[in-house]
Amino acid sequence: MASSCTGNCFVCGQQASQWCSKCSEGLDKDGNPAPTFYCGRECQAADYKKHSKGLCKEANARKQLYRGAQLLQDLFYAYREAAFDLKIERAEITDGKLHVFEAYFDHRAEDNGPLFPFPDDLVPDANDKKALLSFLACQEVPGNMAELIKKILDGICDFNSGVHELDYVPKQKHWRISRTQGNVLDTNVFRHAAIGISFLNGDQYVVDPAGAQCGQYQAIVPFADYRQEYFEYLPNFRKFGRSAEMQKNILNGSIRDQLGPRFDFRVSFVQREVSKTMTFTVNGWEESHEKPLANVLNQKQAEFQKDRDDILDVVTKHMRLTVQWWEMPEGPKITYDEVRQGDGSVDVYYKVEDAKGSWPPEMDEMYEMMRRE
Ligand SMILES: [Zn+2]
Numbered sequence: 367m368a369s370s371c372t373g374n375c376f377v378c379g380q381q382a383s384q385w386c387s388k389c390s391e392g393l394d395k396d397g398n399p400a401p402t403f404y405c406g407r408e409c410q411a412a413d414y415k416k417h418s419k420g421l422c423k424e425a426n427a428r429k430q431l432y433r434g435a436q437l438l439q440d441l442f443y444a445y446r447e448a449a450f451d452l453k454i455e456r457a458e459i460t461d462g463k464l465h466v467f468e469a470y471f472d473h474r475a476e477d478n479g480p481l482f483p484f485p486d487d488l489v490p491d492a493n494d495k496k497a498l499l500s501f502l503a504c505q506e507v508p509g510n511m512a513e514l515i516k517k518i519l520d521g522i523c524d525f526n527s528g529v530h531e532l533d534y535v536p537k538q539k540h541w542r543i544s545r546t547q548g549n550v551l552d553t554n555v556f557r558h559a560a561i562g563i564s565f566l567n568g569d570q571y572v573v574d575p576a577g578a579q580c581g582q583y584q585a586i587v588p589f590a591d592y593r594q595e596y597f598e599y600l601p602n603f604r605k606f607g608r609s610a611e612m613q614k615n616i617l618n619g620s621i622r623d624q625l626g627p628r629f630d631f632r633v634s635f636v637q638r639e640v641s642k643t644m645t646f647t648v649n650g651w652e653e654s655h656e657k658p659l660a661n662v663l664n665q666k667q668a669e670f671q672k673d674r675d676d677i678l679d680v681v682t683k684h685m686r687l688t689v690q691w692w693e694m695p696e697g698p699k700i701t702y703d704e705v706r707q708g709d710g711s712v713d714v715y716y717k718v719e720d721a722k723g724s725w726p727p728e729m730d731e732m733y734e735m736m737r738r739e
């Protein structure tokens with residue numbers, strides 16, 4: 367720590383330049399550094415019992431939470447970039463917001479897709495890119511990242527009573543993005559999905575990896591601040607796991623009727639595979655390094671950053687390989703049957719044909735390599 371790091375002794379209030387080393391990287395409620403200063407050994411010893419059970423523990427729990435939320439957001443962006451599913455033909459800034467022109471795309475009639483490279487040339491601004499990566503994708507956070515969310519947030523608080531899925535109408539003034547699909551301006555008022563988390567000490571937060579679409583770029587925000595700024599009305603608090611269940615029902619066809627005729631199952635299939643790769647790779651990393659994510663998040667800053675970069679790097683590689691696999695001739699195929707109903711409408715039934723080859727060999731190799739390292 368720099369020499370400018372001084373404060374008042376927590377016990378006697380005198381100026382102090384020493385601090386508890388156990389929580390030197392701990393955070394306050396707003397995510398700011400919050401070291402506890404002591405003028406010397408005597409004051410620290412007097413406070414030791416209370417501090418180690420109280421402030422010290424809380425500051426470190428918040429560090430773990432803020433880092434975990436940031437990791438979830440980094441993973442979300444990497445996942446969306448690997449599995450981007452909008453065919454953007456043009457983009458412009460209108461009234462300070464990003465407006466995208468999306469080709470109306472019937473995957474049944476086209477040979478390419480369901481995924482497309484992210485259009486970096488059309489959307490060069492970093493924040494616009496985040497907005498577009500999260501556009502219409504917020505549900506994929508609780509839907510496709512549930513296991514990772516549980517792994518990262520569990521253990522910081524009492525998971526089952528403390529974590530919820532939030533579903534809400536955001537204030538439209540913050541909304542960052544609009545689209546024309548085909549020739550039609552999309553006038554839907556979109557809802558937004560995020561995660562709410564409560565600590566036993568009363569702290570409440572919104573973990574919001576996909577908030578960029580409604581102008582909220584931070585991975586985590588204290589609940590009270592979030593409520594003030596972003597909720598139009600109070601959100602629905604839903605049981606954690608609901609979106610993952612929904613995702614399952616989309617893929618097994620049991621809620622087909624609710625999804626509408628244009629719903630593209632191919633996207634859901636491939637994205638599920640990519641998200642499975644994300645989870646599988648994180649699990650593999652933990653195993654091969656014999657280091658659970660909770661330990662990764664609790665390390666000193668430099669080691670944490672090194673591991674985080676490594677995790678993101680290998681997850682990104684594996685997700686790209688998974689997408690390539692679905693696009694290879696020997697990869698799995700999604701096919702469909704069209705059944706004409708009595709009223710003239712057409713129902714589409716999708717199914718996945720198993721791959722001709724085995725799981726991409728490069729990926730097995732990479733996983734093996736990672737285990738040996
Ligand atoms: Zn003192």
Ligand SMILES: [Zn+2]
Pocket residue numbers: 386387388389390402417418421422423
């Ligand atoms: Zn401490």
